[in-house]
Structure formats: C-alpha cells, structure tokens
Amino acid sequence: MSLSTDFESMFDLAPVSLWLEDYSGLRQLFDRWRAEGVEDLAAYLKADRQRVGACMAALKVLRVNETTLRVFAAADQDELLANLGRIFRGDMADGVIYELEQLWRGELLVENQTVNYALDGRRLDVQLRVRILPGHEGSWGRVLVSLDDITARVTAERERAQSSQYASGLFDHSPVSLWVEDFSAVKRLLDDIRARGISDFNTFLKVHPEFITRCIQEIRVIDVNRETLRMFAADSRKMLLENISRVFRDEMQDSFSEQLQDLWAGKTQQHREVINYSLNGELINIHMQFSVLEDHLAEWDLVLVSLMDITARKKAEAYLEYLGKHDVLTQLRNRTFYTEELNRLTRKGPWPVSVLSIDLNGLKQINDDAGHAAGDAMLRRVGEVLGKAVEAPAWPARVGGDEFAVLLPATDERGAQVTCERILSMVDLNNQFYAGRSGQPLSLAIGMATCEFGDSLESALLRADKAMYRAKAVHYDAQGVERRR
Incomplete structure (x- = not known):
C-alpha cells in the first residue's frame, strides 16, 4: 500500500x-x-x-x-x-x-x-x-x-451552570437569612487545645473566656443573602461584614459558648435560639440552624447557617405569658401567679414571710352610684399605688374583685409595717393627684401577718385577712355606714 x-x-x-x-x-x-x-x-x-x-x-x-x-x-x-x-x-x-x-x-x-x-x-x-x-x-x-x-x-457544562444559577437564586432569594461561613480556623483552635490535653472543655471556657472571643473573630463569612441584609438593616454585604461586632454582641457570647461546646462534642449540626442585633440597634430573637456541610466535615471550611427572625413570636409568647400571670385591668399580678408564689414560698421560703391582705373600701357603692367604669378606674388607681409602693422581690397581686394581696419573702413584722406605711403614703399622693378629677378618694383596708420558719403560712393568711376585715370595719364605722359585702 x-x-x-x-x-x-x-x-x-x-x-x-x-x-x-x-x-x-x-x-x-x-x-x-x-x-x-x-x-x-x-x-x-x-x-x-x-x-x-x-x-x-x-x-x-x-x-x-x-x-x-x-x-x-x-x-x-x-x-x-x-x-x-x-x-x-x-x-x-x-x-x-x-x-x-x-x-x-x-x-x-x-x-x-x-x-x-x-x-x-x-x-x-x-x-x-x-x-x-x-x-x-x-x-x-x-x-x-x-x-x-x-x-x-x-x-453538561450548561446544565452545571444552570444548576449553579438555580442554587444561587434559591440562596439569594430565600425567605430566611442564610450565611455561608468558614469555621476551619475554629476547628484548628479546638484541635490545638485538645492536643494540649484539655478534656474538660466547659471548665476551660470558664477559666479562659477570651478563647470564645478569639473563636468568634476567626469565623470567616463567605457570603450572605438578601434577607440577611434586610434583617440586619445593612445596605450591602460590605456594610454588614464591617460591622459584624455590632450584630454579634452581649448575650451572643453565652450562646456561642454553648455552640463551641457542641462542636467540641462532635455535634456539627445544631439548632438553638439566640439573640442578635440589627445595625440600627434593634434586638432580634433568632432561631439558628447550623450545619457543617457533609463533604467538609474534615475541615469545617464550609458551613451553612440559617437564621429565622422569631422576634414577633417571642413577643407574642411573652405577652401571652404576661396575660397568664397579670391582671389586665390593674397591671398587677393575678390570682394564678399569687397561688404559684404562695406554694413556692410554702416549700422554700425564704423565711420569715409576711403577708398583706388589702381590700378597696367602698367599691360596691361606687359601682352602684357612678357605674362600673368609675369602679374600674378606682381599681386601676389601686394598681398604680401598689405597683409603685411595693418593691421586688415582693409582688402585689389582685386576687379578687376588690381584694389584693402582697407576699413579702424574707420580711419580718417591721419590714411588713414599712411596706404598709409606704402604701398608705402612696394612697395619699394618689388622692392628691386625682383630687377634683374624681369625686371618690381612694381608701384601702390593710391587714398584716408574719409567718416564721416552721409555722403555717396558711394560718398567717387567715390572720392577715382578719386584720384586714377589722381595718375595714373601722373604716365603715368612721364613715357612719353599714358595711356591705
């Protein structure tokens, strides 16, 4: 050929x-x-x-x-x-x-x-x-x-590009805040102290709180999405990252300490509730989900963090909790809280425990003569007085229609008397303030009792009630009217 x-x-x-x-x-x-x-x-x-x-x-x-x-x-x-x-x-x-x-x-x-x-x-x-x-x-x-x-x-290249574009679109337009981060430097720090023989990591963090700050500083943010910028009131990614210390501060130190302890224990997927701050200073309650991506478990160099703003939910929960333990009309604690606190003091003290039993004089007459709106106004005034006169750890509570009580832990008879005098002084100021605005001055009947360790708190409550009724009878005798229950 x-x-x-x-x-x-x-x-x-x-x-x-x-x-x-x-x-x-x-x-x-x-x-x-x-x-x-x-x-x-x-x-x-x-x-x-x-x-x-x-x-x-x-x-x-x-x-x-x-x-x-x-x-x-x-x-x-x-x-x-x-x-x-x-x-x-x-x-x-x-x-x-x-x-x-x-x-x-x-x-x-x-x-x-x-x-x-x-x-x-x-x-x-x-x-x-x-x-x-x-x-x-x-x-x-x-x-x-x-x-x-x-x-x-x-x-294949076109499909990869389309897939990448699709994934990028999902990331950028996600309705939750997404962060892509590099935790490899944090892993090296943890590996280093483990190599130095540290086994009790929790104690180590308590002794060396600066280690937590060091780890926070070593986190590298690779990317964030649009929702992140909106949530944290940042005009741009650059603006957010340059002010990251304003976002992660205060309470974040404790939650990040818990996060480090989980990472130390090998938990590379975590979720917890944390607090961050927007760049305009507003507190944000957040549900955080943290995940080291599977292909990067050896180095922790690619971590996806999602942050969901639960501030509204937290406010709703707090309000529901408030309603569950507060009287809406007077803004004082309600009978539910009073009963729980009474049970707690019965079990644990601290002793002595003093009790004030308080009743609003003349409420029925006010309701009959001026209407229930006027009666409610008087009850609100009681709430103003007790809310200002009683200091923590004592709490005033509305336990009935015109009945109030104050539990005073770690308070003897003299302390209870001081509180009672402060309440009556505040009643006088309240009447001066409302003079001319209401035809009815505020009047309270107060009974006191003190319970020492080993005594029955229930018996002290009965003594305080009896003392209150005696004070109420004196009030009506002075007014020249028959007391009506």
Missing part, C-alpha cells in the same frame, strides 16, 4: 469530522475587498450580513470523511453537500465572522467553538480548527477543517 493510500485511509477513518476544502475563492474575495479599501473586516461584515453569506459561498468542499457523515446524519457526501444551508445556520454567524477575521489577518491556523446542525435537526456544539495546508499559503487552495463534537461536554 502506498503512502498516499495510507493518508487517504487515515483521513476516512479519523475519529473526528474532517473536511478538505478549497478557500481560494475566499482569498480572492478578500483581495478584492482590500483593493476597495476595507481595513476592518469584522465591522465590514457586521454592517451587511449578506457579505458573510458571500464568504461562505466562496468556500468549496472537496471531501469529507466517514465520521463527518455520521456526525451530521448524512447518507453520503452528496446529501451532505446538498444541505449545507441546514448545517451552517442559526447562531453560528458571530463565530464565522471571528474565523474570517483571523484568516484576514493572515493566521494559518484558526480555532473556535461554534454551533452546527445535523440533518436530523440536532444542535451540535463543535470545536473547530481551520488549517491552511503547507504549500497552499499563497492560494488557500487546500484547507483542512476538523470538527470535534463536544455537544455532551457543553451540555
């Missing part, structure tokens, strides 16, 4: 699409345009796209190999050449201009990624190489064009 025959066999059996072409007509067209004064071929072709068609028409296909027929779904070369308009079409125009411009500049080898179409309609992404063969540099009479079908690779 001759060398020429070998080359022909190699051409036909090559695993890539090969085209042997004659570009001499294109060379003559270029020469004519140069003579006419054309200097910028790309601009010249873009000004009139029909000129691109003229360039393509000047190319002559001499031969294609078997791979070309298979790639382009052609039965034979005649069918292929008769349908070149179906192969070279659509979105390949800009690529053709680029290739023609390279030839115009004298390049003997032109490479480009472009798009062709098979005769069955399939879109083909191809890697194109145009080589003017040696000995034909002057005429361009023989040019070898190779087309490598890279459709599968380009499709």
Whole structure:
C-alpha cells in the first residue's frame, strides 16, 4: 500500500469530522475587498450580513470523511453537500465572522467553538480548527477543517451552570437569612487545645473566656443573602461584614459558648435560639440552624447557617405569658401567679414571710352610684399605688374583685409595717393627684401577718385577712355606714 493510500485511509477513518476544502475563492474575495479599501473586516461584515453569506459561498468542499457523515446524519457526501444551508445556520454567524477575521489577518491556523446542525435537526456544539495546508499559503487552495463534537461536554457544562444559577437564586432569594461561613480556623483552635490535653472543655471556657472571643473573630463569612441584609438593616454585604461586632454582641457570647461546646462534642449540626442585633440597634430573637456541610466535615471550611427572625413570636409568647400571670385591668399580678408564689414560698421560703391582705373600701357603692367604669378606674388607681409602693422581690397581686394581696419573702413584722406605711403614703399622693378629677378618694383596708420558719403560712393568711376585715370595719364605722359585702 502506498503512502498516499495510507493518508487517504487515515483521513476516512479519523475519529473526528474532517473536511478538505478549497478557500481560494475566499482569498480572492478578500483581495478584492482590500483593493476597495476595507481595513476592518469584522465591522465590514457586521454592517451587511449578506457579505458573510458571500464568504461562505466562496468556500468549496472537496471531501469529507466517514465520521463527518455520521456526525451530521448524512447518507453520503452528496446529501451532505446538498444541505449545507441546514448545517451552517442559526447562531453560528458571530463565530464565522471571528474565523474570517483571523484568516484576514493572515493566521494559518484558526480555532473556535461554534454551533452546527445535523440533518436530523440536532444542535451540535463543535470545536473547530481551520488549517491552511503547507504549500497552499499563497492560494488557500487546500484547507483542512476538523470538527470535534463536544455537544455532551457543553451540555453538561450548561446544565452545571444552570444548576449553579438555580442554587444561587434559591440562596439569594430565600425567605430566611442564610450565611455561608468558614469555621476551619475554629476547628484548628479546638484541635490545638485538645492536643494540649484539655478534656474538660466547659471548665476551660470558664477559666479562659477570651478563647470564645478569639473563636468568634476567626469565623470567616463567605457570603450572605438578601434577607440577611434586610434583617440586619445593612445596605450591602460590605456594610454588614464591617460591622459584624455590632450584630454579634452581649448575650451572643453565652450562646456561642454553648455552640463551641457542641462542636467540641462532635455535634456539627445544631439548632438553638439566640439573640442578635440589627445595625440600627434593634434586638432580634433568632432561631439558628447550623450545619457543617457533609463533604467538609474534615475541615469545617464550609458551613451553612440559617437564621429565622422569631422576634414577633417571642413577643407574642411573652405577652401571652404576661396575660397568664397579670391582671389586665390593674397591671398587677393575678390570682394564678399569687397561688404559684404562695406554694413556692410554702416549700422554700425564704423565711420569715409576711403577708398583706388589702381590700378597696367602698367599691360596691361606687359601682352602684357612678357605674362600673368609675369602679374600674378606682381599681386601676389601686394598681398604680401598689405597683409603685411595693418593691421586688415582693409582688402585689389582685386576687379578687376588690381584694389584693402582697407576699413579702424574707420580711419580718417591721419590714411588713414599712411596706404598709409606704402604701398608705402612696394612697395619699394618689388622692392628691386625682383630687377634683374624681369625686371618690381612694381608701384601702390593710391587714398584716408574719409567718416564721416552721409555722403555717396558711394560718398567717387567715390572720392577715382578719386584720384586714377589722381595718375595714373601722373604716365603715368612721364613715357612719353599714358595711356591705
């Protein structure tokens, strides 16, 4: 077999699409345009796209190999050449201009990624190489064009890009705050102290609180989403990250200490409620979910943190808790709280415990004469007096319609007397303030009792009630009216 025959066999059996072409007509067209004064071929072709068609028409296909027929779904070369308009079409125009411009500049080898179409309609992404063969540099009479079908690779890359764009969109437009962080430096710090023989990490943090601050400083924020900027009142990612110490402060130290202890114990997925602050100073209650991504467990260099703003829920819970233990009208504690506190003091003290039993004098008469709205106003005034006169750890409570009580832990008889005097003094101030606004002055009947350790607190309550009723009887006797229960 001759060398020429070998080359022909190699051409036909090559695993890539090969085209042997004659570009001499294109060379003559270029020469004519140069003579006419054309200097910028790309601009010249873009000004009139029909000129691109003229360039393509000047190319002559001499031969294609078997791979070309298979790639382009052609039965034979005649069918292929008769349908070149179906192969070279659509979105390949800009690529053709680029290739023609390279030839115009004298390049003997032109490479480009472009798009062709098979005769069955399939879109083909191809890697194109145009080589003017040696000995034909002057005429361009023989040019070898190779087309490598890279459709599968380009499709995979496109799908990866679309998937990445989709994931990026989900991240950026998520309705919860998302943070992508690098905890690798934190892991190195934990590994270092473990290597130094530290086993009781909780005690270590108590002795070295600066270690917590150091770990916080070593966290690197890679990215945050839009909801994060909105939640923390930041105009930009740069603004947020430059002020991160204003976001994670105060109570965050304790919660991050707990987070470090979980990480020390190997818990790389965590959730807890924490407190952060927006850049405008507002406290934000947050439910945090922390997860080291599975492929990064060795280094902790990719961590996803989601923060959900639960401030509204916390406020609602606090309000419901408030309602459960407070009297809405007087803003004092209610009977539920009073009963719970009474039970707690009965079990644990601290002793002695003193009790004030208080009753609003004349409420029924006020309700009968001026209406319940006037009676409610008097009850609110009692709430104002007791709320100002009684100091923690004692708590005043409304335990009935016109009945109030004050439990005084760790308070003896003298302390109870001081509290009683303070209440009566506050009643006088209240009456002065409301003088002329209400026809009825505020009047309270107060009974006191003290319970020592080992005595019955229930008995003290009964003594305080009896004392209160005696004070109430004295009030009505002084008023010259019959007491009505």
